[in-house]
Amino acid sequence: MGGDHGPSVVLEGAELARIRFPETRFLLMGREAEIAPVLARLPKLAACSRIVHTDDVVLGSDKPSQALRRSRTSSMGMAIQAVKDGEAQAAMSAGNTGALMAMAKFVLRTHDGIDRPALVTMLPTARSESVMLDLGANTECSAENLVQFAVMGAAFARAVLGLDKPTVALLNVGVEDLKGTDDLKAAATRLREVDLPMNFVGFTEGDKIGAGDVDVIVTDGFTGNIALKTAEGTAKLITGLLRAAFEQSIWTKLGYLIARTGLRALRDHLDPNNHNGAVFLGLNGLVVKSHGSANAQGVAAAICLAYDLINDDIGRRIAHDLGNFRSAPAVSAEDV
Amino acid sequence: MGGDHGPSVVLEGAELARIRFPETRFLLMGREAEIAPVLARLPKLAACSRIVHTDDVVLGSDKPSQALRRSRTSSMGMAIQAVKDGEAQAAMSAGNTGALMAMAKFVLRTHDGIDRPALVTMLPTARSESVMLDLGANTECSAENLVQFAVMGAAFARAVLGLDKPTVALLNVGVEDLKGTDDLKAAATRLREVDLPMNFVGFTEGDKIGAGDVDVIVTDGFTGNIALKTAEGTAKLITGLLRAAFEQSIWTKLGYLIARTGLRALRDHLDPNNHNGAVFLGLNGLVVKSHGSANAQGVAAAICLAYDLINDDIGRRIAHDLGNFRSAPAVSAEDV
Numbered sequence: 001m002g003g004d005h006g007p008s009v010v011l012e013g014a015e016l017a018r019i020r021f022p023e024t025r026f027l028l029m030g031r032e033a034e035i036a037p038v039l040a041r042l043p044k045l046a047a048c049s050r051i052v053h054t055d056d057v058v059l060g061s062d063k064p065s066q067a068l069r070r071s072r073t074s075s076m077g078m079a080i081q082a083v084k085d086g087e088a089q090a091a092m093s094a095g096n097t098g099a100l101m102a103m104a105k106f107v108l109r110t111h112d113g114i115d116r117p118a119l120v121t122m123l124p125t126a127r128s129e130s131v132m133l134d135l136g137a138n139t140e141c142s143a144e145n146l147v148q149f150a151v152m153g154a155a156f157a158r159a160v161l162g163l164d165k166p167t168v169a170l171l172n173v174g175v176e177d178l179k180g181t182d183d184l185k186a187a188a189t190r191l192r193e194v195d196l197p198m199n200f201v202g203f204t205e206g207d208k209i210g211a212g213d214v215d216v217i218v219t220d221g222f223t224g225n226i227a228l229k230t231a232e233g234t235a236k237l238i239t240g241l242l243r244a245a246f247e248q249s250i251w252t253k254l255g256y257l258i259a260r261t262g263l264r265a266l267r268d269h270l271d272p273n274n275h276n277g278a279v280f281l282g283l284n285g286l287v288v289k290s291h292g293s294a295n296a297q298g299v300a301a302a303i304c305l306a307y308d309l310i311n312d313d314i315g316r317r318i319a320h321d322l323g324n325f326r327s328a329p330a331v332s333a334e335d336v
Numbered sequence: 337m338g339g340d341h342g343p344s345v346v347l348e349g350a351e352l353a354r355i356r357f358p359e360t361r362f363l364l365m366g367r368e369a370e371i372a373p374v375l376a377r378l379p380k381l382a383a384c385s386r387i388v389h390t391d392d393v394v395l396g397s398d399k400p401s402q403a404l405r406r407s408r409t410s411s412m413g414m415a416i417q418a419v420k421d422g423e424a425q426a427a428m429s430a431g432n433t434g435a436l437m438a439m440a441k442f443v444l445r446t447h448d449g450i451d452r453p454a455l456v457t458m459l460p461t462a463r464s465e466s467v468m469l470d471l472g473a474n475t476e477c478s479a480e481n482l483v484q485f486a487v488m489g490a491a492f493a494r495a496v497l498g499l500d501k502p503t504v505a506l507l508n509v510g511v512e513d514l515k516g517t518d519d520l521k522a523a524a525t526r527l528r529e530v531d532l533p534m535n536f537v538g539f540t541e542g543d544k545i546g547a548g549d550v551d552v553i554v555t556d557g558f559t560g561n562i563a564l565k566t567a568e569g570t571a572k573l574i575t576g577l578l579r580a581a582f583e584q585s586i587w588t589k590l591g592y593l594i595a596r597t598g599l600r601a602l603r604d605h606l607d608p609n610n611h612n613g614a615v616f617l618g619l620n621g622l623v624v625k626s627h628g629s630a631n632a633q634g635v636a637a638a639i640c641l642a643y644d645l646i647n648d649d650i651g652r653r654i655a656h657d658l659g660n661f662r663s664a665p666a667v668s669a670e671d672v
Contacts, residue, residue, distance in 0.1 A: 126573050136509055139517060173472055173561040181475060181558070206565025210573030219562075222517070225509040226559055227566045229542030234570040237462050237546035241605060242578070245598040255595025262581040262588035269577060 001030040001057045001075045002095025003292045003299075010094060011038045013290075013299020015045045020300070021307050027052055027088055029075040054078055058099045060292070067099030071107055076100060080107045083285035090286035090306035094299065100289055101137055101280060108283040111315070113322040116141075117282035118149045119221070119289075120156050122275045123231065125212025131157045131166075132209070132217040135278060136225035143186035146170065146218055150191055151321045152281040153216040154198035159312030160305060165197055166215035169204035171223060179203060187218075196321055235270055273298030277305035281318070286310065337366040337393045337411045338431025339628045339635075346430060347374045349626075349635020351381045356636070357643050363388055363424055365411040390414055394435045396628070403435030407443055412436060416443045419621035426622035426642035430635065436625055437473060437616060444619040447651070449658040452477075453618035454485045455557070455625075456492050458611045459567065461548025467493045467502075468545070468553040471614060472561035479522035482506065482554055486527055487657045488617040489552040490534035495648030496641060501533055502551035505540035507559060515539060523554075532657055571606055609634030613641035617654070622646065 003009060007030065018024055026049040028035050039046045056074040058067045071077035076099060079091035084107050093100050101119070110117055120133035133153045138145065150168050157166035170188055172180040177188070180203065191200040204214050206227060219227065246256040256263070268274060276298035278289045286309055290302035339346060343366065354360055362385040364371050375382045392410040394403045407413035412435060415427040420443050429436050437455070446453055456469035469489045474481060486504050493502035506524055508516040513524075516539065527536040540550050542563060555563065582592040592599070604610060612634035614625045622645055626638035 124573075126576055139509065171562060173475065173558055206562040206567075207569035207572070209566055210569035222509055223559055223562055226507060226542040226555075226563050230545055230563045230566045231542075231570045233543035233546035234567045235574060236543070237460075238571060238574045238602075238606065240462055241602045242599075245602045246595060248598040248601070252595040252598035255591040255593070255598070257591070258594065259582060259588040259591025262584040262591070263578075265584070266574075266577045266581040270574065 001034070002060075002093050003290065003294065004094075005295075007031075007035050008038050009294070009296050010290075010299050011035070011042060011045065012296035013294070014049070014303060015042045016296055016300035017303035017307070018045055018048060020304060024048065024303070024307065026050070027079070027082055029054060029078045029082070030057065031055060031075075052078060052082075058096050060096050062096055062099055064096075064098040064102035067096065068102050068106055071103045077103050077107070080104050080285070080287060083287065084108055089310045090288060092288045092290060092299075092303055092306055094290040094292055094294060094302075097278075097289055100287065104280050104283055104285075104287040108285040108287070111282050111284060111319060111322075113319070114148050114152070114282035116145055116148075117280045118152060119224075119278050120153060120281050121228070121278040122160065123209065123228070124269050124275055125210055127212030129161060129275060130209065130212050130215055130217060131161065132219070132224060132228065133281065134219065134221040134224050135228050136221045137280065138221040140222065141183065141220035143183040143190065146183065146187035146220070147190050148282070148322070150187070150198070150200070150216070150218045151196065152318050153218055154196065155314055155317040155321060156279065156281060156309070157215045158197065158317070159309050159314050161215060163215055165199050167199045167201050167213075168216040168218060169201050169214040171209075171217050171219035171227065172203035172205065175203045175205065177202075194324070196324060232272075239267075239270070274301060277302035279305065279309065281314075284315070286314070337370070338396075338429050339626065339630065340430075341631075343371050344374050345630070345632050346626075346635050347371070347378060347381065348632035349630070350385070350639060351378045352632055352636035353639035353643070354381055354384060356640060360384065360639070360643065362386070363415070363418055365390060365414045365418070366393065367391060367411075388414060388418075394432050396432050398432055398435055400432075400434040400438035403432065404438050404442055407439045413439050413443070416440050416621070416623060419623065420444055425646045426624060428624045428626060428635075428639055428642055430626040430628055430630060430638075433472075433614075433625055436623065440616050440619055440621075440623040444621040444623070447618050447620060447655060447658075449655070450484050450488070450618035452481055452484075453616045454488060455560075455614050456489060456617050457564070457614040458496065459545065459564070460605050460611055461546055463548030465497060465611060466545065466548055466551055466553060467497065468555070468560060468564065469617065470555065470557040470560050471564050472557045473616065474557040476558065477519065477556035479519040479526065482519065482523035482556070483526050484618070484658070486523070486534070486536070486552070486554045487532065488654050489554055490532065491650055491653040491657060492615065492617060492645070493551045494533065494653070495645050495650050497551060499551055501535050503535045503537050503549075504552040504554060505537050505544075505550040507545075507553050507555035507563065508539035508541065511539045511541065513538075530660070532660060568608075575603075575606070610637060613638035615641065615645065617650075620651070622650070 082088040118134035368389040418424040454470035
């Protein structure tokens with residue numbers, strides 16, 4: 001029921017995801033009267049879907065605290081509940097992010113060994129895509145939180161980007177060991193100590209995000225939120241200026257027409273729909289957030305992201321890596 | 337002596353600044369043997385300049401602590417010293433930022449009423465330019481620091497952007513009152529209380545920076561550094577993709593040729609040289625940092641920025657506004 005366009009775009013996205021992964025089955029939580037007519041136009045999707053009716057819909061304007069009370073009655077809450085009950089392997093929503101995060105945490109609880117869940121997504125870079133977390137689930141983070149985010153981010157990159165040993169860095173104001181807060185320095189020390197399926201490269205800086213120098217960028221939710229939004233705002237500024245530049249005269253319009261096949265690749269690479277889907281990592285169950293403004297391709301990308309994470313059994317991977325992590329200091333002590 | 341290109345570009349920049357503000361006079365600190373030959377080619381600049389020779393030059397690789405010991409012997413230190421001694425009204429350097437910041441703070445000391453200096457610069461936006469601070473002078477900031485940054489940033493915007501009552505906002509992860517850290521909330525409360533020549537609009541988010549919604553964006557040095565560099569990295573990513581897009585085929589190259597007058601305006605607006613110059617605000621004297629990679633136009637922009645700030649007597653403005661600020665609560669208590 002969520003997102004700027006409601007059920008129609010979500011269902012068209014589900015149809016695209018079904019074409020890619022035909023074994024997928026869908027539980028569609030929400031108002032049957034709004035869902036059924038759209039589904040009727042998509043018979044193949046209808047054949048692998050079941051509508052679970054509820055009238056209660058979380059609105060974009062609802063506060064997380066208001067939504068929490070409706071975690072059994074609202075379409076968003078029921079989707080998360082289905083994951084908890086084992087009826088679904090992942091929940092996907094294009095609705096209210098704060099409400100989704102609060103309900104997911106409340107209903108699914110955090111993994112053993114994870115103190116706080118983190119919001120993770122993929123960003124376009126000059127090389128391909130990078131993973132960044134936390135994007136706003138936690139305003140302030142301890143060194144231990146950052147270490148756990150690194151483990152989760154690496155597991156995510158392995159599943160989604162298909163990398164054996166992703167490079168991981170902590171976002172900082174400089175790359176020298178002495179830079180940054182005490183928590184950042186402590187997290188770096190801890191990440192250097194242990195042997196995990198990642199290549200920890202130390203600190204990275206804001207201007208390296210777009211370059212794609214590292215696969216996984218780890219930061220607290222305050223900084224991550226501001227970095228992500230600043231990147232979005234800068235991209236919007238430049239593409240806006242570019243549009244204005246091409247509309248200046250008949251010549252610039254003609255130049256655009258002639259060059260447009262080349263520009264299409266640029267637009268596709270930056271299109272948020274092609275990188276859509278943020279995931280709450282660190283919970284006992286998978287919840288994926290689609291951007292509210294996503295189109296059908298964007299919704300499909302978010303669903304396929306969930307599929308990749310299920311397929312890779314990311315929950316078990318994270319638990320395994322954290323286990324390694326906690327046992328590592330003991331092992332090295334025995335070695336002495 | 338600083339910057340990627342050394343004295344030649346710095347002096348060419350000084351010449352451009354002299355053409356714009358012919359009453360400017362220059363003290364050129366550094367190696368006479370390197371400066372004199374360049375100056376000989378710029379006779380009008382030579383006529384209003386004096387070389388102050390020193391062999392000691394701070395390198396880009398020097399640590400701030402190493403530079404500090406040379407604050408009387410190095411060209412960078414001597415430029416700052418000249419401001420302290422009243423021989424110069426501002427110092428401009430394209431050298432090592434950390435060293436410049438450390439020496440400026442050590443030699444000039446902070447203003448009365450300012451606990452920490454902040455690094456401020458201008459950014460291109462969809463509307464024109466905005467001011468952002470702190471960009472990395474202070475990794476962690478208290479509410480009181482943020483309040484002082486707001487006062488300094490507003491004074492800077494009045495001087496440089498020519499605004500009577502600039503809009504000022506605190507950078508946060510959301511615009512609602514409940515978002516963000518305790519320090520941010522306390523700073524917002526304090527800024528709402530007092531009457532200053534600024535329009536405090538509360539919180540703003542990363543994606544609003546590029547839109548130019550507010551004139552002055554206030555944040556701690558950690559977040560500001562990462563936001564600024566993320567914006568730079570994103571701009572570099574997109575302009576790189578754009579270049580690649582235009583080089584794809586003979587058609588895209590032709591399109592570029594036809595549209596290039598329109599694209600030039602885009603390039604000019606984003607060119608860092610047109611927004612060059614970061615200032616350490618809150619010291620008893622003016623120190624301007626030029627980007628190391630700046631060209632002559634960039635150096636000229638940094639010098640002209642210093643000129644505008646001197647002209648506007650920014651030190652006195654800040655002292656005056658801070659005075660208002662400290663007396664404000666007493667006034668409102670009397671009113672009751």
